[in-house]
Amino acid sequence: MIFNVKNYVKLNWCLIAFFFNSISYVYFTLARKPELSFHLRNKQTSGSVMLRAVGQVLFSSGLQNPKFTAGEKKAQDYEIRTYHPAKWVSTTLSGMQGEEHIKTGFRRLFNYIQGNNKNKTKVDMTAPVTCHVVPGAGPACESQFTISFYLPEEHQANPPEPSEAGVFVEDRKEFTAYVRTYGGFSNENMKREELLKLLESLKRDGVEFVDKPYYTAGYDSPFKLTNRRNEVWVLKNAENQ
Template identity: 30%
Template sequence: MHYNDRGGCRLNGVGGDEGQAAESQGSVGTNYGMITLEDLEAFSEDQLSDSGNGSLEEGETIEEEQQDRLLHYWQDVGRGHRVEVPRDMAEPIQQITTNNNGTHPREAVPYILMSRKEKSGDVLYEKRQYEKGHWACITVKEDTYEQSICYGFMKIMRYICQQNSLGRYLGMTIPIVTVVNTDEMHTTLSRTVTVAYYLPINHQDQPPQPYDTEIVIEQWPATIVYTRPFTGATNEVTIISEINTMAEMLDSPVVCVSDSFIVAGYTNPAAANRQNEIWFLERP
């Protein structure tokens, strides 16, 4: 199934002038497959004030001008990522930028640290207990793994930013997780992925319902995960590498699910590299 005709984002190769524009931005298009939360948050109010020429079109408000500047900025960034940012992402992008500048602290998904394995002062992995909780989830299958993540991510952002039964911004939680599946040998990722957002504590008892019928609210059971941090891009190559690295480090990898894993993405605009984790799920 393809979603490109529904206002989603595409990772199509671009040609002509757009292709030259993407190439002029360096190699980012080959290293990253999607616009992430870090991208959205890293665009500060100072940059917003500096962008554009500061002139308003006739009948345009300051808020609309800022929204247009943000959208145009991320459409430019998106071309470097080979991602098309649709027009209807303008308001969600503005809300994420505004609310995450200190007005809405990001809420961490709660867990209990059970144990930690270290070597020479470095953390190899942690064992954590996550309690049951409600997540907003969308499962997507596109032509490529990166397309699937991109489409699902945009849908979840719209849900967080007003396209829900409360009609308001719900607040950001971290990490945003992606459930991925591999073949038996851990060499290939399935194009089918599930992108999931943990509902903030004040919405856990009565989760706001999504307007988008492809997003479902699920209650995930309490789960033990083995988790290892990594930095940088989250694409098929890096994820497969991290899965195999983690499998080698685990004392008893057979206790974990063998073909389903989670990539957890954390927002950290101040960091030079993206902060991520790979999660192995303990068998029930």
């Protein structure tokens, strides 16, 4: 194997950047999680508590999820879930660059949970981050993307009021979705491929569904490198039913 100095230096700089990004992420998250910060500072804290706290920050473990009832499993390649009514904080963008709109929407919502709301209240991160997609009428037409964070249980009854234009709290009614799960670092091509696979499975099984709008969902921090969880959701019934 030929030793390549340029690649070696590049790899080391990538590792250094990852390390400092990770530390920054931990620092700023602990700043809004006093209970974790206290545990990490306390000299009597056990190693297991410390590892669990860091794991929550870096690897999205221990985050609240929206409640759902699992339906009878009829196939190996998808599942059926009925999501309970709940409040989500959301923002909507229109255009043709799905990934860029999701990043913009995520930043708006992350600012909201960091305290950029009329109550100046910090809200815990939850999972998944969902994107409700209303496809455009044709290949050269704009689509609509609504990015959402589930609001934790403690804020369901009285969520902080958004202060940034374009950010709103929505009440999602109960809905049933067919869900396909896949791994890796998701991108537009993967989402499209997984959605098509799910639609083919539903046609194969002759079940009732609507092909649009649909949802994509991501559960993991970018710092989680393995066992990542992504999903596509197809609704059983039209949203106005």
